[in-house]
Amino acid sequence: MILMKIEFADIVPKPLAATQFGEDSIWNNSFFIDFSDKTLLNASSGKGKTTFLHILYGLRSDYSGRILFQNQNIRQFDLDRWTSLRRDVFSVVFQDLQLFPNLSTEENLRIKWDLGSDLNFDEIVEMLGKLGLADKLNQMCGTLSFGQQQRVAIVRALIPKFKYLLMDEPFSHLDQANKALALELILERCDQLQTGCLMTTLGESYSSKFNKMLYL
Amino acid sequence: MIKRMLFGKLDRWQLSIVALGAFVGLLFLMLAVHYFGVILNLSAGSESLGENLVIAQKKVTKYTVFDNGQGVFTDSDLEALESHQAVLHVAPIVNNQFYVSLAMREEGLPFFSTDIFLQAINDDLLDVHLDNWSWNENAAFIPLVMPRDFMLMLNQFAASYKIPQVSEDIAKTLNFTIELRGKGGKMSYDARIAGFSNQMNAVLVPMSFMDFGNQNFADSNALQTTQLVLKMNQNKYGDFEQLIDDLNLEIKQNELLVVKIQGMLFAVLGVLFLIAVLIVLLSAMLIAQFSMLLVADSDYEIQTMLKLGYHPKQIAAYFHKFFIKLLLWVAFVVLVFFFLAKFAIDQMFINFGFIVTFSPSLWGLFLMLLSATCIVFWNRRKVLQAVKGK
Numbered sequence: 001m002i003l004m005k006i007e008f009a010d011i012v013p014k015p016l017a018a019t020q021f022g023e024d025s026i027w028n029n030s031f032f033i034d035f036s037d038k039t040l041l042n043a044s045s046g047k048g049k050t051t052f053l054h055i056l057y058g059l060r061s062d063y064s065g066r067i068l069f070q071n072q073n074i075r076q077f078d079l080d081r082w083t084s085l086r087r088d089v090f091s092v093v094f095q096d097l098q099l100f101p102n103l104s105t106e107e108n109l110r111i112k113w114d115l116g117s118d119l120n121f122d123e124i125v126e127m128l129g130k131l132g133l134a135d136k137l138n139q140m141c142g143t144l145s146f147g148q149q150q151r152v153a154i155v156r157a158l159i160p161k162f163k164y165l166l167m168d169e170p171f172s173h174l175d176q177a178n179k180a181l182a183l184e185l186i187l188e189r190c191d192q193l194q195t196g197c198l199m200t201t202l203g204e205s206y207s208s209k210f211n212k213m214l215y216l
Numbered sequence: 217m218i219k220r221m222l223f224g225k226l227d228r229w230q231l232s233i234v235a236l237g238a239f240v241g242l243l244f245l246m247l248a249v250h251y252f253g254v255i256l257n258l259s260a261g262s263e264s265l266g267e268n269l270v271i272a273q274k275k276v277t278k279y280t281v282f283d284n285g286q287g288v289f290t291d292s293d294l295e296a297l298e299s300h301q302a303v304l305h306v307a308p309i310v311n312n313q314f315y316v317s318l319a320m321r322e323e324g325l326p327f328f329s330t331d332i333f334l335q336a337i338n339d340d341l342l343d344v345h346l347d348n349w350s351w352n353e354n355a356a357f358i359p360l361v362m363p364r365d366f367m368l369m370l371n372q373f374a375a376s377y378k379i380p381q382v383s384e385d386i387a388k389t390l391n392f393t394i395e396l397r398g399k400g401g402k403m404s405y406d407a408r409i410a411g412f413s414n415q416m417n418a419v420l421v422p423m424s425f426m427d428f429g430n431q432n433f434a435d436s437n438a439l440q441t442t443q444l445v446l447k448m449n450q451n452k453y454g455d456f457e458q459l460i461d462d463l464n465l466e467i468k469q470n471e472l473l474v475v476k477i478q479g480m481l482f483a484v485l486g487v488l489f490l491i492a493v494l495i496v497l498l499s500a501m502l503i504a505q506f507s508m509l510l511v512a513d514s515d516y517e518i519q520t521m522l523k524l525g526y527h528p529k530q531i532a533a534y535f536h537k538f539f540i541k542l543l544l545w546v547a548f549v550v551l552v553f554f555f556l557a558k559f560a561i562d563q564m565f566i567n568f569g570f571i572v573t574f575s576p577s578l579w580g581l582f583l584m585l586l587s588a589t590c591i592v593f594w595n596r597r598k599v600l601q602a603v604k605g606k
Binding site: 057098 | 217218220221224517520521522523524525526527528604
């Protein structure tokens with residue numbers, strides 16, 4: 001198995017160009033993320049956690065510095081390359097979830113499942129059940145609470161056979177019990193696929209579950 | 217579910233307008249092309265002469281009637297006609313230079329005999345497709361193309377002798393004898409009617425027979441051209457009419473009348489064709505605008521699908537399939553309305569005395585389907601660009 005990694009060299013988002021960063025900040029520093037790492041990115045609001053994830057996922061390109069994926073600058077990636085990365089390499093839990101409110105929970109999951117998965121759909125429903133949403137399968141996503149939607153988004157992100165999982169404050173609207181259940185499910189899936197993940201938080205400590213910490 | 221999501225905000229009223237635009241454009245296009253072909257094939261109402269062909273001869277006046285050479289076309293006349301831009305082709309009509317009589321000897325029918333004169337024209341100027349339009353000395357009979365007026369004469373003759381009148385098909389089975397006389401000799405040949413002509417006033421024979429007769433029975437070898445077949449340049453009708461006046465020629469006015477009608481119909485169809493092309497282009501733009509509206513309405517859904525790993529081509533394919541279905545339906549309805557319109561228009565043509573074929577123009581069908589395909593693929597490109605831009 002080829003170990004994938006992403007190297008970052010002096011990345012600074014343009015909106016933060018005038019900001020002074022600390023020595024341990026990922027901005028304007030060099031570091032790398034190994035795809036076998038379970039990484040926690042800790043920072044308070046407004047420091048650029050979402051920006052970092054969006055840059056990494058190819059949704060933003062307004063930054064200086066270089067990001068190398070498998071020794072290739074991601075700035076040179078075209079739409080086809082990003083599409084295959086989003087389909088086969090990365091999986092994401094967006095902070096704003098990016099669910100389809102007019103589709104049912106099942107349909108939201110099937111849209112991702114249709115792109116390919118090593119799981120059959122029953123196993124996906126089982127994951128949904130583990131997060132307490134088995135009875136919400138046919139309910140329109142737009143009518144679920146934000147916490148429920150967050151759990152649907154987490155399950156959706158676990159569907160593909162990803163190489164690296166990105167999560168942007170995935171537990172922000174979950175209670176402690178559901179946080180624990182969701183984290184257990186995520187780490188279980190990562191172990192099953194022998195991959196790592198990167199999760200942003202607002203300072204909660206999950207240090208026992210993650211082997212690498214990043215700061216902004 | 218993706219289809220439901222992407223087309224959930226579809227406005228059926230706007231869709232109807234878009235479909236109607238494409239329908240009108242494609243229907244007009246198909247009709248214009250089809251009737252362009254129909255009018256092109258009207259052939260001046262003639263069975264013996266092709267399209268835009270007229271028979272011309274020098275005008276006979278009280279001053280020229282006693283001048284023996286006035287009715288003959290000279291080389292310079294032919295040159296003037298051939299070099300004129302309104303004339304595409306000039307071919308002489310060859311007359312017999314010997315005496316000919318035609319007799320009918322059929323059991324049960326009274327004997328019928330008359331002096332006639334024969335004419336021959338180039339085979340390619342005949343649009344009556346005859347399988348047996350050839351003659352050689354060993355042929356069993358001479359094929360004849362008779363003036364249609366001959367049938368009237370024959371039936372008047374039959375009526376006066378109180379014998380049954382004959383149809384064209386029966387007439388073709390009658391046996392005639394043609395007798396050639398000249399140079400002190402005479403010879404008889406069997407002949408049968410192969411077809412009928414509205415245009416020619418003489419009996420037409422194959423050129424090979426005419427050459428044989430003129431070589432063996434004509435008193436003089438010098439052939440004089442008194443009638444010509446002219447192929448007119450369709451687009452120079454006015455110039456052609458002027459030329460006929462300038463050269464003091466006369467032609468059958470009804471031949472030009474059909475050309476006039478053709479010209480007018482071509483002009484009308486040309487305008488209809490242009491309007492159709494314009495409507496098709498507008499409807500293509502309307503469909504593209506409608507697609508852009510659909511894409512804009514599904515902005516969030518498309519962006520999310522792209523973020524999830526869907527390729528823009530996958531998303532555009534949903535729109536593409538939708539518009540393929542739409543255009544297929546439109547094409548089907550166009551075909552139905554085309555046949556309805558064709559039926560009505562053909563009736564009008566028939567009422568005016570034109571003969572129209574039933575078969576629809578394949579060019580019209582091809583152009584209609586090609587236009588629909590172009591619209592679909594042009595739209596696909598626009599949608600793909602719009603999705604990629606998300």
